[in-house]
Amino acid sequence: MTMRLFKKVFYFIIAAIFFVVPVYGHHGFTTIFDMNSVLTFQGKVSRYDWRNPHVYIYVEVPDATGALLEWQLEGDPTPIMTRSGWTPSILTPGDQVAVRIHPDRNSERNHGLLVSLTKEDGVFLTPRSGSSTSNNSASSLEGVWDGLPGFSTRTFIYGALTEEGLAAQATYTEADNPTSDCIPFPLPTIVAAPYLNQIEILEDRIVVRTELFQVERTFYTDGRQHPENGQRTNQGHSIAWWEDDVLIVDTTLFSDNRAGNRNGIPSGPQKHTIERYRLSDDGTQLLINYVIEDPQYLIDPMTGSMTWNYAPEREPMPFECNPDNAKLYEVQ
Structure with missing residues (x-):
């Protein structure tokens, strides 16, 4: 040409x-x-x-x-x-x-x-044009789900921040972003990201494998409670149960994260989240809502929503975070 x-x-x-x-x-x-x-x-x-x-x-x-x-x-x-x-x-x-x-x-x-x-x-x-076009319907939460179609309509609703939250937000720069050290995002970002997610339902737990940073979350459904003085981790400790056709996920024991509540707002040891997952009426989407409490930084709970599209034709891909590449996040 x-x-x-x-x-x-x-x-x-x-x-x-x-x-x-x-x-x-x-x-x-x-x-x-x-x-x-x-x-x-x-x-x-x-x-x-x-x-x-x-x-x-x-x-x-x-x-x-x-x-x-x-x-x-x-x-x-x-x-x-x-x-x-x-x-x-x-x-x-x-x-x-x-x-x-x-x-x-x-x-x-x-x-x-x-x-x-x-x-x-x-x-x-274009860098982001590969949304799933599947018209298949799911009969349960199990399977592969695509977060890209719902990414543009996801919501994060904030109330008032504490003085500590406001101060942290005001001083935040991309050099503070934990992902520049290949540390994955916790909730809400890990759920509200444009990647594939694979859900496996087992007898005593539900496992959600997310393409982004190869994160694997386990929701225990065997009736256990959160451990006292349990180990704090990036994705926290999750227990779950069903209320009719809605999966309720309760998570605590998150490790500290400088941007754990998005928008430069950290998350701390008191962070507690509730997620709700249910199929759309036609089974083509997974409707997700979440509430985040973190009294060290948030006066009011943060709420939000996300949809995943059923994508059984898709296969999650590897995601190896390169430390040198990740450091480029720090550009300001």
Whole structure:
């Protein structure tokens, strides 16, 4: 494809998808990136870093003097991008590309959040377009569920914060984000993330395996109570029971987490959560609601909701967190 034709194809695609902008949420995207602005440019791929927790694409672009500037473009994790049509070899150094990004709020940094990429051969890619389209219905909670379709309508409703919560939120930076050390998110983020989740129902427990950070949560359904002075862990200790067709999950004993309640709000030793899971009437979705109490940081409980789509045709993918890649979260 000639460069002139490449430009024509690129601008046609831009016009066709101008209003299609993905929704993100791993770290402080709205803090780092100007989500209301879209910058477009062309250049050559210099590096393509296919690792987790985020794929990075580096593109060299000539400035007004002809000098090359390298832009760092942030994508999604490899499972989400794989389901959106990307592969580890889809880009190679030297490839001519046209990109759309949400630019960094710091205009001195050549850094942006990827919206779309068009290759010289006309291949058009976005980082988050692989939602499940299955129309299958589940008869129970067991199976594979996709969090991507419900990601854009998830809710986090906050009340008042304590003085300690307000102070922590005011001083939070991405350098404080535990995921930069490959530490997984606890509830609510682990439930309200755009990944696959596999539920297995056993005689005495329910196991939920989440693609993100390969987290495995166990909900004990054998009537046990939370242990006194039990070990505090990243995902806490969960007991569960059924109320008619609703699974109730009660979790406590969370370890401290600097961003455990999202939005720069930590979670502490008193954190206590209740989740409710039930099938939609047609069995195509899992409807999730949660309430979070954490009196050290939250005066009022935090509430929220999320939906997962039934996706029996999908297979969860590996997610190996690379420490060097994760440290790139600390950019501000």
